[in-house]
Amino acid sequence: xxxxxxxxxxxxxxxxxxxxxxxxxxxxxxxxxxxxxxxxxxxxxxxxxxxxxxxxxxxxxxxxxxxxxxxxxxxxxxxxxxxxxxxxxxxxxxxxxxxxxxxxxxxxxxxxxxxxxxxxxxxxxxxxxxxxxxxxxxxxxxxxxxxxxxxxxxxxxxxxxxxxxxxxxxxxxxxxxxxxxxxxxxxxxxxxxxxxxxxxxxxxxxxxxxxxxxxxxxxxxxxxxxxxxxxxxxxxxxxxxxxxxxxxxxxxxxxxxxxxxxxxxxxxxxxxxxxxxxxxxxxxxxxxxxxxxxxxxxxxxxxxxxxxxxxxxxxxxxxxxxxxxxxxxxxxxxxxxxxxxxxxxxxxxxxxxxxxxxxxxxxxxxxxxxxxxxxxxxxxxxxxxxxxxxxxxxxxxxxxxxxxxxxxxxxxxxxxxxxxxxxxxxxxxxxxx
Numbered sequence: 001x002x003x004x005x006x007x008x009x010x011x012x013x014x015x016x017x018x019x020x021x022x023x024x025x026x027x028x029x030x031x032x033x034x035x036x037x038x039x040x041x042x043x044x045x046x047x048x049x050x051x052x053x054x055x056x057x058x059x060x061x062x063x064x065x066x067x068x069x070x071x072x073x074x075x076x077x078x079x080x081x082x083x084x085x086x087x088x089x090x091x092x093x094x095x096x097x098x099x100x101x102x103x104x105x106x107x108x109x110x111x112x113x114x115x116x117x118x119x120x121x122x123x124x125x126x127x128x129x130x131x132x133x134x135x136x137x138x139x140x141x142x143x144x145x146x147x148x149x150x151x152x153x154x155x156x157x158x159x160x161x162x163x164x165x166x167x168x169x170x171x172x173x174x175x176x177x178x179x180x181x182x183x184x185x186x187x188x189x190x191x192x193x194x195x196x197x198x199x200x201x202x203x204x205x206x207x208x209x210x211x212x213x214x215x216x217x218x219x220x221x222x223x224x225x226x227x228x229x230x231x232x233x234x235x236x237x238x239x240x241x242x243x244x245x246x247x248x249x250x251x252x253x254x255x256x257x258x259x260x261x262x263x264x265x266x267x268x269x270x271x272x273x274x275x276x277x278x279x280x281x282x283x284x285x286x287x288x289x290x291x292x293x294x295x296x297x298x299x300x301x302x303x304x305x306x307x308x309x310x311x312x313x314x315x316x317x318x319x320x321x322x323x324x325x326x327x328x329x330x331x332x333x334x335x336x337x338x339x340x341x342x343x344x345x346x347x348x349x350x351x352x353x354x355x356x357x358x359x360x361x362x363x364x365x366x367x368x369x370x371x372x373x374x375x376x377x378x379x380x381x382x383x384x385x386x387x388x389x390x391x392x393x394x395x396x397x398x399x400x401x402x403x404x405x406x407x408x409x410x411x412x413x414x415x416x417x418x419x420x421x422x423x424x425x426x427x428x429x430x431x432x433x
Contacts, residue, residue, distance in 0.1 A: 001047065001138075002043070002044050002138060003044050003045055005142055006036075006044055006142055006149075007033065009142075010032075010033055010146065010153075011033070013150070014032065014153070021157045021161075022161070025166060031170055032149065032156060033149070035152055035178070036146075036152065037145070038178060039144070039148065039178075040141065040145040040148065043144075043145075044141060047138070049137045049138055049140065050145070051079070051083070051137060051140040051141070051144070051187060052080070052083040053083070054074055055074045055080060055084070056083055056084070057069070057071040058074060081188065082140070085120070086120075086121075086140070086187060087140065088109075089106070089121035090128070090132070090136040090139055090140070091136035092106045092115055093121055093123050093128065093132060094132045094135075094139075103115050103116050103121070103124075104116050104280075116276075116277065117280035118284065119189075119230050119231070119232060120231065121230065122189055122192070122230030123277070124228055125229055126228070127146055127229075128143075130146075131146075140187055143186075143187060144186050144187055147187075147192045150195045150196060151173075151177045151182050152176065152177035153173070154197070154200075154201075155172050155173040155175075155401060156173040157199065158205065159172045159402065161205045161206060164405045164406065164409055165408075165409050167408065168404075168406070168408040171408055172401040175334060176398050179334045179397035179398075179401070180332075180333035180334070181331040181332070181333075181393070182194065182397070185331075185394075188231075190234055192230070192231075193231040193235065193238070194238070194394045194395075196222070196226045196238070197241075197395070198398065200222045200223060200226055200239075200242050201242055201245060202222075203215070204219060204242045204245060204246050205249065206219070207246075207266065208246050208249045208250055208253060209249070211261075211262040215262065216265050216266045217266075219266035220266040220267075221270075222270075223239070223266065223270035223274075224269075226238055226239075227270065227277065230277075233388065233391065237391065237392055241395060246259075246263065294387075295386065297385075297386060298379070298385035301376075302370060304375075308370070309370060309372075312369040312370075313365065313371070316331075316365060316368075316369075316396070317339070332364070332365050332368055332393040332394075332397060333397065334396065334401060338397070338400050341403070341407040341408065342399075342401075342403035342404050345357075345403040345410075346358050348407075349407055351406050351410070353406070354403065357399040357403045358399075358403065361396050361400055363392075364392040364393055364399070367389050367393070368390045368391070368392055368393025369390070370390055
């Protein structure tokens with residue numbers, strides 16, 4: 001059932017992309033369909049659960065039955081939120097929909113709590129509604145595999161929008177889809193929201209260069225999906241990066257006022273499409289303890305542990321040097337092959353957009369590591385000061401993937417071989433220090 005649901009949904013999205021974005025050859029479509037199975041094949045094809053279903057057995061009352069049911073210790077303690085928040089929220093959403101009720105109230109949390117207005121249950125996201133066909137734990141197998149697919153498809157479409165070949169675009173899609181932050185956070189609303197980032201950029205690019213009715217609709221739908229994914233902080237980061245990209249691209253366009261008007265219309269439509277999620281969340285936000293915590297966070301100095309900036313940046317560049325990597329914030333790891341190609345692109349590729357991705361990678365890496373002065377300045381800007389901006393490091397692998405795609409299309413064999421050898425030698429020397 002999971003496999004059928006995945007291939008049907010992903011096939012439909014490929015059809016939509018083929019009609020409204022760009023032509024996808026059969027081999028690319030097949031690659032995009034199969035790449036998410038690198039992590040999820042066993043669960044998808046055998047109907048198993050891709051999620052931390054063993055974690056509830058570490059607490060009462062299920063801990064008394066763990067030995068009899070042969071449940072081992074948790075595989076990854078960082079997935080506690082998925083086990084104790086995301087899965088229960090999904091089950092409450094399923095029950096409400098099965099009873100033909102709006103998923104507005106959660107009667108099982110304390111003395112009752114909001115559900116849809118909480119944001120992160122993403123109760124009105126199309127992907128959540130499709131997943132609710134399955135039992136709650138099993139539905140996260142679908143959520144995981146479709147999130148990987150959406151990440152790859154969006155990245156492929158954006159790479160094609162900026163003129164990359166099918167081969168380079170496919171490489172970028174694989175690099176972004178399988179990078180560390182996506183792979184680790186894919187079952188969270190945070191991770192799912194970031195997987196939609198390239199799709200928003202692709203729609204933004206299309207609107208800037210072809211401000212027609214179709215482009216307005218594409219961007220509106222992409223933004224609405226981003227909002228409905230259930231992580232407002234990521235919406236802030238994604239929209240900010242996309243807006244900067246649009247302004248840079250707009251310099252090349254003669255019809256600037258038309259593009260700006262089209263963008264405003266797209267934003268208004270997106271707000272309208274997601275209003276059923278957005279307005280209840282805004283109302284509930286003012287009444288939550290989270291709002292108070294974020295208020296205090298935004299008005300206190302950004303405290304950075306001594307040495308942590310160096311540790312994070314070095315760990316992102318050479319992750320095997322720091323086994324305690326997962327105890328520190330920031331996940332900007334894309335892989336050594338992607339990094340080598342990205343550095344080649346930064347040095348040798350003179351494309352117009354190369355420097356945008358270089359700057360994006362550097363800035364997001366520094367902010368993700370809480371490096372002075374960028375992180376501290378961002379912490380003083382209204383709205384941003386109440387966000388955990390170190391999560392911007394998730395954009396680093398995307399920027400590196402796009403740089404790698406630009407490199408692949410302009411690769412000169414001898415220079416490329418020399419560059420890769422030099423980079424490998426430098427990384428080896430760093431590893432021995």
